[in-house]
Amino acid sequence: MKNKAIISFNKINRATIPHYYDYAIAIEKVIEALTKRTGNLYNIYSFEEDWEMIYSALEQMLQNKTDDIEVISPIFDHISSRKIHGSDSEGYSITPSESNNLLYFPTYDVAYANIQIYQSHADYPHDFIFAQDDESVVTFMKEMVEKTRSFMLDGITVLTDTEDGLERSQEEITNQIQRDDVLLEEIVKRDIFRSIDEFFSKSGTFFKTYNIPYKRGILLYGNPGNGKTTLVKSIAGSVKAPVIYWQITEFTSSYSIDEVFQTAKKMAPVILIIEDIDSMPHESRSVFLNALDGATSKDGIFLIGTTNYPERIDPALINRAGRFDRAYEIKQPDEKLRRNYLLKKQVSQFVAAEVVDEIATKTKNLSIAQLNELYMSMALQWHYDKQVDVDKIIEELKENHRKTMKQDWEMEDFDDRLGF
Incomplete structure (x- = not known):
């Protein structure tokens, strides 16, 4: 039952409590519209922790036009209540916005509204939930978390630290990388995929069987261009679990670290990927280490x-147990891996088959990324000249690599500088 408030909206005016009047009129009108729709009376709830997660679920539900959400009406008539999605290449679509709309969920008899609150000193959006009792709210919140997890399975959730806080976006996996396409030492590849598969097999039955804490952390290190990102993409696309990709920036803070791990924990079992982990700001490192040490903060999280x-x-x-369990070096490809890569790329369409082994030998110390550039250069030469000077391309790639490592670039001095 709704308890009677000490201050009644109907018995105040701008002269007595002006700020409350400005704040409450929007709430009162929303409740009137909701009661008119259902005939019920509602309590008002606010929430802080999961608002971005709920917002993400609402956006997906509105885009998918699911039957379990109803747009009762816009709240303000001169504020946007429709959202544009897509691009010129993908095509555009229009859906109701999560903000400035009164959204109703008939299954739970719960409503949600993101209302722009106008006061004399500031304007800000605030999230409200309207329900008849606490049980309905709890059930609704749990269902929104489950819907969020389900939507996350369709791509990679990207969390980026910005000046304005942690931003969330969803990216599709448009180019699925098969496990067979990952070029690594076989024993390293086997160990990584075995641990991944067992972690997500029947919610970690392996870990329960052998009484192992249900959390795992691996660190991949090595020179750029040798397949760390490719491996991560292959893992993300081959596991039926939410994948969170966390982009560390100079704005990473103790607040965002806590928010990332709390989000991952609610979505568990989940993969949490942190690329370029060495870029963690110095002032945030102790907080990050504490998050890794937490007794339950990593339960159900496979950290990469x-x-x-x-x-x-x-x-x-x-060097401390419980943070990263294993560190794997992603090495420069050996001759066997280089040969396998060249065969997969089908360089034999440009050169005689017996030359492939020679190329594999001559490309010693080149990375996977450089081998990809070798293929690209061969394809361009063949396309225009119908012949390929492989030795010249390899020499240019090695020279470019040498200059990059030593920062030994030939630069001409110019008297005229372009503006600076």
Whole structure:
């Protein structure tokens, strides 16, 4: 039952409590519209922790036009209540917005509204839930978390630290990388995929069977261009679990670290990917280490960290049990891997089959990314000249690599500078 409030909206005016009047009129009108729709009376609830997660679920539900959500009406008539999605290449679609609309969920008899509150000193949006009792709210919130997890299975959830806080976006996996396409030492590849598969098999039955804490952390390190990102993409696309990709920036803080791990925990079992982990701001490292040490903060989380510069990582990150369990070096491809890569790319369409082995030998110390560039250059030469000078391309790639490593670039001096 709704308790009687100390201050009644109907018995105040702008002269007595002006700010409350401005604040409450929007709430009163929303409740009137909701009661008119259902005939019921409602309590008002606010929430802080899961609002971004709920917002994401609402956006997906509105885009999918599901039957379990109803748009009763816009709240203000001169504020946007429709949202544009897509691009010129993908095509555009229009849906109701999550904000400035009164959204009703008949299954739970619960409503949601993101209302722009206008006061003399500031304007800000505020999230409200309207329900007849606490039980309905709890059931609704749990269902929204489950819907969010379900929607996350359709792509990769990207969390980016910005000046305005943690931003969330959903990216589709448009180019699925098969496990067979991952070029790594066979024993390393086998170990990584075995641990991944067992972690997500029947919610970690393996871990329960052998009384192992249900959490796992691996660190992938090595020179750029040798397949760390490819491996991560292959893992993300081959596991039926939510995948969260966390982009560390200079704005990463203790607040965002806590929010990332709380989000991952609610979506567990889940994969949490942190690329370029060495870029963690110095002032936030102790908080990050504490998050890794938490007794329950990583339950159900498979953590994957990557770095091109392992020497920059605090030894405490990997020398203490429970943080990262294993560190795998993603090495430069050996001759066998280079040959396999060249065969997969079908370079034999440009050169005689027996030359492939020679190329594999001559490309010693080149990365997977450089081998990809070798293929691209061969294809371009063949396309225009119908012949390929493989030795010249390889020499140019090695020289480019040497200059990059030593920062030894030939630069001409110009008297005229372009504006600076």
